Amino acid sequence: MNLPPAVIAALESVVGSGRVSTDAVDLEATSHDTWPLTTKWAMVGRHPNQADVLVHASWAHQIAPVLAIASREGIPVTVRALGSSVTGQPLPVRGGMVLDVSGIPASFELNERNFTVTASASYNGGDLEAEMQRRGLTLGMSPQSLHRSSVGGWLATLATGQFSSLYGGIEDLVVGYVVILATGETIVLSASPRAAMGPDLRQIFLGSEGTLGVITSVTLKVFPVAPAELVQTFTMPSVSAGLDFLRDQASKGLRPFLVRLYDLDEARHVMADESFSSPVLFVGTRGLPQVAEAEMNALTEIAERLGGAAIGPEGAQGWLERRYDFSTVEKRLATPGGFAETIEVAHDWDQLEGLHSALKEALAPLADEVLAHFSHVYCQGSSMYLILLGTLDGDAEAIERIEKIWETTMQICLDRGAELSHHHGGGLARSPYASRSLGSAHLVLRKLKAALDPEEILNPGKLGL
Numbered sequence: 001m002n003l004p005p006a007v008i009a010a011l012e013s014v015v016g017s018g019r020v021s022t023d024a025v026d027l028e029a030t031s032h033d034t035w036p037l038t039t040k041w042a043m044v045g046r047h048p049n050q051a052d053v054l055v056h057a058s059w060a061h062q063i064a065p066v067l068a069i070a071s072r073e074g075i076p077v078t079v080r081a082l083g084s085s086v087t088g089q090p091l092p093v094r095g096g097m098v099l100d101v102s103g104i105p106a107s108f109e110l111n112e113r114n115f116t117v118t119a120s121a122s123y124n125g126g127d128l129e130a131e132m133q134r135r136g137l138t139l140g141m142s143p144q145s146l147h148r149s150s151v152g153g154w155l156a157t158l159a160t161g162q163f164s165s166l167y168g169g170i171e172d173l174v175v176g177y178v179v180i181l182a183t184g185e186t187i188v189l190s191a192s193p194r195a196a197m198g199p200d201l202r203q204i205f206l207g208s209e210g211t212l213g214v215i216t217s218v219t220l221k222v223f224p225v226a227p228a229e230l231v232q233t234f235t236m237p238s239v240s241a242g243l244d245f246l247r248d249q250a251s252k253g254l255r256p257f258l259v260r261l262y263d264l265d266e267a268r269h270v271m272a273d274e275s276f277s278s279p280v281l282f283v284g285t286r287g288l289p290q291v292a293e294a295e296m297n298a299l300t301e302i303a304e305r306l307g308g309a310a311i312g313p314e315g316a317q318g319w320l321e322r323r324y325d326f327s328t329v330e331k332r333l334a335t336p337g338g339f340a341e342t343i344e345v346a347h348d349w350d351q352l353e354g355l356h357s358a359l360k361e362a363l364a365p366l367a368d369e370v371l372a373h374f375s376h377v378y379c380q381g382s383s384m385y386l387i388l389l390g391t392l393d394g395d396a397e398a399i400e401r402i403e404k405i406w407e408t409t410m411q412i413c414l415d416r417g418a419e420l421s422h423h424h425g426g427g428l429a430r431s432p433y434a435s436r437s438l439g440s441a442h443l444v445l446r447k448l449k450a451a452l453d454p455e456e457i458l459n460p461g462k463l464g465l
């Protein structure tokens, strides 16, 4: 739809005249994110998810009046931060407005006594971590996209970091935050260090993908940088033995900061050795020197009992140094006809090995390579992360293939009762499956949506809403 000039003028009066754009190039640029499918769409000039207007917020206090205009005029609003979503979360499926919050100035306030930091939601995660490191602290949150995602984005997507076994996911790391509702109210949510005054309302907006409110400020935990760190690499005789290791160490209450198991196909990639002949396991411990050492000894004992063999720290150390690298996927996508996809799911221990075998078998005909690793481990089960790589005759074929890969993977996960997403969220990729995945609980999401966003302006068409 073409927005009336009066609406554009009203938006400009809030954010400034240079901060509202209906330019085709700007609208095309916000019609894709980092989802491989939309990257491929952009390469062939397909921009199906375009807004009618792009609004750059300069300050958090501009968000409520912008939402008021959108509510009054019935304009859908899709919030966009740093656009690192890999599932199409910040793409406007019903036109309207993309509200870009990434230009809101980054500021933070550290409370070293309480081990908390309060930052603007737009803060680049890597920049905030660097500020903390300069002070001998860490956020404990280290997604692969650390340097290309915002702290508000972490909450909105229920993100988790590569060291989740020690620190937990964002749900464990968030102390409180401020969110603006579509109706304009500012809500401050906090429970520090813990509160039992009714339900923990902080959970409601975590993972809501911009469908329930706009987060403007976030308070996170911080931790002193550990004085000691040890890493080790083990070969494991099979995926089955590797999974037994993951389960066993979790059940014993060990908390390595690093624990990643690669199946044979991905082991060859991660070890950069085509002749590597077994699954590989990376582990790392952190803390007081005596604790890090004792935990590493305990982990070694478990691995060896299960047929593992330590081969030195280099494999794990090399991964730590390359851990933000996404170039394998980016390069393949940039190749004509090339495709790449990453899909993360989760399941319980008694189902995980079967899920791994079923997905590998079903996806093998659809890609040149199907790689898998297990990297977020809980007492009850683990995530499983698939990487698919392939090359076809052209980009149109590559696009169809990515769609087929998603359909196949989601159907197998639904049939086997797996969690459809461990941390990349629903977005466009999984919205069609959201209500089947959540089952009866989807009703609660629909009721929350109706109560908090009665005009249904916020990020419509996501999470099956």
Ligand SMILES: Cc1cc2nc3c(=O)[nH]c(=O)nc-3n(C[C@H](O)[C@H](O)[C@H](O)COP(=O)(O)OP(=O)(O)OC[C@H]3O[C@@H](n4cnc5c(N)ncnc54)[C@H](O)[C@@H]3O)c2cc1C
Residues within 6 Å of the ligand: 033, 034, 078, 079, 080, 081, 082, 083, 084, 085, 086, 089, 090, 101, 121, 122, 142, 143, 144, 145, 148, 149, 150, 151, 152, 153, 154, 155, 156, 157, 158, 159, 160, 161, 162, 209, 210, 211, 213, 214, 215, 216, 326, 423, 424, 459
């Ligand atoms: C190379 C790569 C590696 C990745 N690794 C990880 C990983 O290890 N762990 C992980 O969890 N994810 C990972 N991701 C996914 C992605 O980085 C996260 O989902 C991240 O949290 C998105 O943040 P963003 O600022 O880029 O948000 P965007 O992509 O801009 O937006 C994502 C969603 O959040 C909403 N949103 C963003 N900001 C706000 C706000 N202030 N208020 C309300 N809604 C908001 C948007 O509407 C959208 O629905 C990876 C992505 C890439 C490209």
